[in-house]
Amino acid sequence: GENVEQHPSTLSVQEGDSAVIKCTYSDSASNYFPWYKQELGKGPQLIIDIRSNVGEKKDQRIAVTLNKTAKHFSLHITETQPEDSAVYFCAASTTGYNNNDMRFGAGTRLTVKP
Amino acid sequence: GAVVSQHPSRVICKSGTSVKIECRSLDFQATTMFWYRQFPKQSLMLMATSNEGSKATYEQGVEKDKFLINHASLTLSTLTVTSAHPEDSSFYICSAQNRGALNTEAFFGQGTRLTVV
Numbered sequence: 001g002e003n004v005e006q007h008p009s010t011l012s013v014q015e016g017d018s019a020v021i022k023c024t025y026s027d028s029a030s031n032y033f034p035w036y037k038q039e040l041g042k043g044p045q046l047i048i049d050i051r052s053n054v055g056e057k058k059d060q061r062i063a064v065t066l067n068k069t070a071k072h073f074s075l076h077i078t079e080t081q082p083e084d085s086a087v088y089f090c091a092a093s094t095t096g097y098n099n100n101d102m103r104f105g106a107g108t109r110l111t112v113k114p
Numbered sequence: 115g116a117v118v119s120q121h122p123s124r125v126i127c128k129s130g131t132s133v134k135i136e137c138r139s140l141d142f143q144a145t146t147m148f149w150y151r152q153f154p155k156q157s158l159m160l161m162a163t164s165n166e167g168s169k170a171t172y173e174q175g176v177e178k179d180k181f182l183i184n185h186a187s188l189t190l191s192t193l194t195v196t197s198a199h200p201e202d203s204s205f206y207i208c209s210a211q212n213r214g215a216l217n218t219e220a221f222f223g224q225g226t227r228l229t230v231v
Contacts, residue, residue, distance in 0.1 A: 042224050043118075049219070102160075
C-alpha cells in the first residue's frame with residue numbers, strides 16, 4: 001500500500017520568512033496530492049492540492065510542487081504570518097472512484113514567530 | 115468549499131457506555147463518508163469507509179462490533195463507540211465525499227474529542 005513520509009516534523013520560522021514542507025510517496029499510481037491545515041482542536045482543512053498532470057500550483061502565498069519521477073511533493077508558504085501556525089498534513093491517493101486509499105503524512109507542526 | 119458538520123465536538127463518557135458521533139454533509143450529497151482516528155500529535159488513521167445504503171468497510175485491525183457505522187442517508191453517517199473504555203479516548207474525524215461530482219475532494223468535519231473516564 002501507499003506510504004507517505006513527511007519532513008520535518010516541526011518547523012519554526014520568523015514571521016515573513018518562507019516555510020517548506022516536503023513529502024515523499026511510494027505508490028507510483030498515486031495521482032492526487034492534497035495538503036491540509038489542522039488547527040488545534042479542529043478537523044483538517046484543505047488548503048491546496050495538485051494532480052499528477054501538473055508540476056506546480058500556486059494560490060496566493062501557498063504553492064505546491066510535484067516531482068512524479070522522484071515521487072515527492074512539497075508545500076511552500078511565503079511571507080509567513082502567525083496565523084499560519086498549525087499542523088500541516090500532506091496526503092496521497094489515486095483519483096477516481098475510491099478515495100479510501102488516501103494516506104496521510106505524519107504532519108508538520110509549523111510555528112511562525114512574530 | 116463544502117461544509118461537513120460533526121457533532122458533538124467534545125464528549126466525556128463513563129467506561130462501559132456507548133457514544134454516538136454524527137457527521138453531516140450540509141450542502142452536498144455524501145455518497146461516501148470516511149471515519150478517522152487521530153492520537154495526540156499523530157496523523158489521521160482511516161478506520162472505515164461507509165457508502166450510503168451499504169455496510170461499512172473497515173480497515174484491518176478496527177473492530178467493527180466496537181465501532182458501529184451507519185450511513186442511512188446521503189447527508190448523515192454515524193459512528194457509535196460501543197462499551198467505551200479509556201483506551202478509546204481519542205480525536206475522531208469524519209470526512210465526506212461526493213463521488214458523483216467531478217472533483218473527488220473529501221471535506222472534513224471539525225472532529226470529536228472523546229474522553230472515556
